[in-house]
Amino acid sequence: MELKIGRFEAHTLAFAFFTGEGVPASAAEGVRKYAELNHLISDQVKTYFATIVVTQHGVRNVTYIQYLDIKPDSVLPPGFRKVVLPEGPCIQANLTPQEFKEMEDGTKKEIVEAFLKANNLRLDIKNVLYLAERKENGSIFIRMPVKS
Numbered sequence: 001m002e003l004k005i006g007r008f009e010a011h012t013l014a015f016a017f018f019t020g021e022g023v024p025a026s027a028a029e030g031v032r033k034y035a036e037l038n039h040l041i042s043d044q045v046k047t048y049f050a051t052i053v054v055t056q057h058g059v060r061n062v063t064y065i066q067y068l069d070i071k072p073d074s075v076l077p078p079g080f081r082k083v084v085l086p087e088g089p090c091i092q093a094n095l096t097p098q099e100f101k102e103m104e105d106g107t108k109k110e111i112v113e114a115f116l117k118a119n120n121l122r123l124d125i126k127n128v129l130y131l132a133e134r135k136e137n138g139s140i141f142i143r144m145p146v147k148s
Contacts, residue, residue, distance in 0.1 A: 001099050001108055003115045006092040006143060013048075013128065014068040014080040015086060019061070027066040033077035034068055045069070048131035053104040062104075067131060085127045090143040100132070100140040112144075120147040 011048045014034065018026045027049070028042075046069035054061050068080070076082065091112070095103065116122055123145050123146055130144040 001093055001095060001103070001111050003091050003093050003112065005119060005121075005146075006090050008085055008088055008090050008143065008145060010087045011085040012070050012072050012074075013085055014070045014076050015072065015083060015128075016066050016077075016080045018064045018066060023062065023064045026065055030066055030077060030080065031068065034074070034080065035075060036069075037075040038070075048133055050129040050132055051104050052129070053106075055105070060105075065129060067128065070104050072090060083127050085145070088124070088145060088147070090119070090145050091119075091121070092141065092143045094135075095140045095142060097140065100142070103142070116146065120148060122148075 015044075016027075016030050018030075020122070031045050031047055032042050034040075035045050048067040048069070049066070050065040051065040054063075070076075070082070099108065103112075123144060125145065128145060130142055132140050132142045134140055
């Protein structure tokens with residue numbers, strides 16, 4: 001996992017939380033509803049995601065956060081809220097699906113912590129946890145907001 005320092009441009013995002021069975025389908029339905037409300041085609045909506053994984057007694061529970069890149073005056077479907085991500089630094093990495101799963105499960109935590117310490121940074125999760133994008137080649141590009 002190779003981390004680099006990058007920058008976020010200012011974004012207005014909408015986000016919603018999805019849990020339980022059928023998470024990908026529920027999140028895709030949220031994207032479809034947003035597109036419909038704003039007279040767009042679903043493929044035109046730039047999406048990101050983040051996950052929160054908690055494992056208890058051997059059971060892996062995933063909360064999926066669907067982020068949508070929106071215009072400030074966009075109409076949001078029920079369950080979505082708006083957040084503004086200001087311009088600022090981030091750490092970024094291009095991960096394989098296996099590396100992403102390890103990151104979700106916390107086994108890559110030491111790598112991120114060492115990078116933050118070496119660069120005198122700390123995570124800044126007040127607006128977004130992180131933004132992940134699935135790429136056509138199967139990799140997952142992540143960006144985590146940071147501050148000095």
